Amino acid sequence: MLRIKCPYCGVREHTEFTYGEDANRSLPDPDASLDNWNNYVFARQNVAGEHLEYWQHTLGCRAWLKVQRDTVTHEITWTGLPHETPPQQKGAST
Amino acid sequence: MSGFRSHLGRLNDEQISFSFNGQSLSARIGDTVASALLANGIEVVGRSFKYHRPRGVNSCGAEESGALVSIGIGAEQEPNVRATMQLVTEGMQVSSQNCWPSPQFDLLAINNFVGSLFPSSPLAAGFYYKTFMWPAKFWYKLYEPAIRRAAGMGKVPDQADKAAYDRINSFYDIAIIGGGAAGLSAALSAAQSGLRIVLMDEHAILGGQLLHLPKQQQDLEQWRQNTIASLIAADNVTILTNTVCWGRFDGNTLAAHEVVDGKVRHNFHKIHAEKIIIATGAIERPLVFTNNDKPGVMLASGARKFLNHYGVAAGRQMVLFTNNDSAYKTAFDYHDQGLPVTAIIDSRESRSEHLFEACQQRGIPVHQNSVVTKAKGWHGVRSVQVAEFKDDGTLGASHDITCDLVAHSGGWSPQVQMASHGGTPPIYDEQITAFVVDQQAADTWSVGAAQGEFGLQAGIKQAMVAAQAACQALACQGGAVLIPTEDINGELNIEPLWSAPAPSKQKNKQFVDIQHDVTTADIGLAHKEGFISVEHMKRYTTLGMANDQGRTANVNALAMMAGHLEQGIAVTGTTRFRPPIAPVSLGSIAGREVGEHVRPLRRTPMQEWHERQGAVFVEAGLFRRPQYYPIGNAGNETLDQAYVREAAHVRAKVGLCDVSSLGKIEIVGPDSAIFLDRIYVNLFSSLPVNKARYGIMLREDGHIYDDGTTSRLADDRYFMTTTTAKAGAVLSHLERCLEIDWPELQVRVSSVSERWAAMAVAGPQSRATLQLAFPEMDFSQAALPFMGLAHGEYQGIPLRILRVSFSGELAYEVYVQADHGEQVWQHIMAMGQSYDIIPYGLEALGTLRIEKGHVTGAELDGRVTLADVNMQRMASKKKWFVGQNLMQREGLQDPKRPCLVGLKAVDPQQAIPTGAILVNENKLVTGCDKQGWVSSMTYSPALDSFIALGFLTAGQERIGETIYAAYPLQGQHIPVEVVSSHFYDPDNTRVKDQ
DSSP states (O other), rough: OEEEEEEEEEEEEEEGGGEEEEOOOOOOOOOOOOOHHHHHHHHHOOOEEEEEEEHHHEETTOOOOEEEEEEETOEEEEHHHTTTOOSSSSSSSO | OOEOOOSSSOSSSOEEEEEEEEEEEEETTTHHHHHHHHTOOOOOOOOOTTTEEEOOOSSSSOOOOOOOEEESSSSGOOOEEEEETTTTTTTTEEEEOOOSSSSSSGGGHHEEEEEEGSSOTSTTTHHHHHHSSSSHHHHHIHHHHHHHHHOOOOOOOOOOOOEEEEEEEEEEEEEOOSSHHHHHHHHHHHHHHTOOOOOOSSSSSOOGGGSSSSSOHHHHHHHHHHHHHHHOOOOOOEEEEEEOOOOOGGGGGEEEEEEEESSSSEEEEEEEEEEEEOOEEEEEEOOOOBTTSSSTTEHHHHHHHHHHHOOOEEEESEEESSSTTTHHHHHHHHHTTTTOEEEEEOOOOOOOHHHHHHHHHHHEEETTTTTEEEEESSSSOOEEEEEEOOTTSSEEEEEEOOOOOEEOOOOEEEHHHHHHHHOOOOOTTTTTTEEESSSHHHHHEEEEGGTTHHHHHHHHHHHHHHHHHHHHHHOOOOOOOOOSOOOOOOEEEEEEESSSSOOOOOOOOOOOEEETTHHHHHHHHHHHOEEEEEEEEHHTTTTTTTTTTTTTTTTHHHHHHHHHHHHHHHHHHHOOSSSSSSOOOOOHHHOOOGGSSSSOBOTTHHHHHHHHHEEEEEETTEEEEEEEEOOSSSSSSHHHHHHHHHHHHHHHHHHHEOOTTEEEEESSSSTTHHHHHHHHHHHHHTTTTTTTEEEEEOOSSSSSEEEEEEEETTEEEEEEEEEEEHHHHHHHHHHHHIIIIIISSSOEEEETTTTEEEEEEEETTHHHHHHHOOOTTTTTTTTTTTTBEEEETTTEEEEEEEEEESSSSSEEEEEGGGGHHHHHHHHHHHGGGGTOOOOOOOHHHHHHHHTTTTOOTTOOSOOOOOOGGGGGGGGSSSSSOTTTHHHTHHHHHOTSSEEEEEEEEEEEEOOOOOTTTTESSSSSOOOOOOEEEEEEEEETTTTTTTEEEEEETTTGGGHHHHEEEGOOOOOOOOEEEEEESSSHHHOOOOHHOO
16 A cells, blocks of 8 residues: 655555546647657656656645656555655666 | 463453354453463464465564464455464453364365376466466366366455444654564654654554563563653554554555454554654574475474463474574573473584573583474474484485474574565675665664574664664754663574475475475475576565565575575565565555445535436436436336436426536636636637636647636626546646746636536426516516526526536526525425426436437547537637647548547437447448447437437448447347437527527
């Protein structure tokens, strides 16, 4: 059972949250090339290690959160709002 | 007769009665089924899994692999209960498993001898994979039922389980798993910090192996009782007995299974603990020798606990067989109780002098450097065959020793499952010849015998240090624990003996995994056939896969495989430990979420009206929506009759349909219009106030996500509807876009699905009906044109009325506060009587929309584009929207993509099955090209024909062609004409121009 610290609600079990998506990407310009859009929508790093991802507190305050989670150990090292960044980002989550 | 009650042990003399296979027996309160059966002289408890060999009690705990029984009868029956873990209660009905007609005389015991008739036994390792391969159809009809009858454990009751189960969530600062000396010490130390502590133990009584000691060892008995008393007195400590912790998961979550004696059968505890102390102890490992599965062969620790705790002698004449020091205490305790110990067979070359002297004092003969090669006896053991090793390592001449109890010990295996869950692999420790986990996971400590520390005082100190460290990590201080003055020496002086050599030229079985009937020969076969990885060996032989999870079998089997491979045990490694480590009832995991409570039921405000009306319901997500309203009593009118009647009635007069399950989202803020322009493919910024528009939204990958009608309430306020199925997902999508992609937009979205009841009023008389119902509002074409929104009220209740149509008739959707839904519904029904109004269900709603070619979830299945449903013109070119870019991918622009068409049965009375494949071939053949599929089908009263919607390759160019709807599962091949999907009133005159 993962335990996620929602900045609004505190530490809660992951059953209250829904995984959203990889947080290491941002919306391309509307007129970006099809290749850029293709990469944005489909290409993923599939990191084994520390990874930034979006989760939504669906059964709580409904906020979207940015979560730094180790995909190997499931350890969650940081949680913030979508436009925050973790204090020190290690190499893996690029 | 073998075992008997010799004294009281720790129990009192209060008697209760229970039955075994119908025979009434007596027990004492505190007896387990195992101790009570032994006390009554029962040797054979059941028959084994494959070979139907007689089996009896062979341990005193969770590792039991022999005595599995069924408890209770009928629906109440619980199979595969370990007799050693189940307390006897008054009137309990216990029965044997896997034997017929009785455990004493079992006809399928023939399986035991079949092996010798074939070169390789048909029941040996891998027999499932090798035998019964051909012909395939024999498998289901013949082989499988025969095997299922013959091989197996207890029977699952065929009636519904009436027992109740509960799920309990709890939070603690420190969880301690295991209530032996180490666990008790850790709990007592931690308790003094004031933190919230939970202590779990799978047995009914705390103390672990302290309970194996004679009650007369007063210092330790007093220490145990005092410690427990202190823990009970501490109000920050929760003690869960009869509770096995069966898994450790991410985030320090523990799963535990509690056996409860009461209205609830089992509790499932989900426990979150900041820190975890693992004090799960160790279990004794068996020695492997020929016929080591016979009733009367028992782990030395088991024989000792039966005697000292339950006061039950497990036999009348003991032989002890060991490769280490620890087991000698069993022989001494039996001897000191006046029970004869005929011999100690010690496989070691060297001897421990103090034990040897103790044996001499008692007059117990010790056979050094010797092994038991075979246990003899028809059902239970009556003698053992013993031989001494010669200098060259071979066995000398053997002789028999009479006995009815073989207590044996091959060393001790720390219970490392909990420490290992989460992925830390155990490593082999040569010193104790067992696996331990040496790298601790974060926030966990493993202490005492679970960590390979077998000495009592050392284990207690280790537990105390761990508890203090755990408390300190939580900024509190753990206390000290009184160390008992008496110690138990943990030195085993073990010399490994993985299996005793078999007596020459004899093929009798030596069991490694007793519960799954896996023998040393099976391990050899796995090696010979190349299944040498321990994970492969496990699966090929099924070793360790019974409900004891190979507690006693694994280390011996790994050592044997290492021997075959001529390599070390450490290199060979061990299989991975995964939860659950003990049998867990499915009922406890389901808890109360059974039957109607599997999922919550969402009710619309008009639900009770529908129920009173006798509606037949159909599941739609979490809703149960009226499918149709049969005339008269249920059963008088079929579904097919009812939906055709209801649909025709709506086209002729007027009908009322509950559409409250639609998702409803309010979108508020100055940037709402910009936001909706990005979300939907079409423009919403140009939508005037009090007007509605049909909208489609795409996913980022360019496929259609959802559709619905959205109306503008004010410049900065919209009211969106979504499909019932996508209501939650669309809300999350909107929230995601606002918080992640466009945080600069000043918009808030909120679900108002539960706030509004919604009902569709459809049919030529809908205007007249509403005008009569709400006379203060103006429903004229001029005042409320198609796609208009009007506000009004009824008895002070605000109404929103949209003129939209899903049915293709003049129609309205009435939205009202949920609390007043039924009231307004009844009012419309009452006023509509003058126009012959009827309620109509989901099935008629489907008919009406298919006749109009409107799409729903059956068409918008996540794989279609705007062009696929002929709506490419809806995409605005004046703006950017989600999905616009990837909508233009080459693959999604292919003109050969299947697109939406109408299909009309050539024979109007022939149904077109939904899911049928569209093909060009005029008869059912294999290998033809799929041209498309049928997505929705109905009988159309308006067209007096079966019609369907489907997707057909380049469909728009093929209007007028005849193709075939193939449904090979039912041998159907139906000619259909390709037509426009707008079957009925294609110009929408009935909707708009009235």
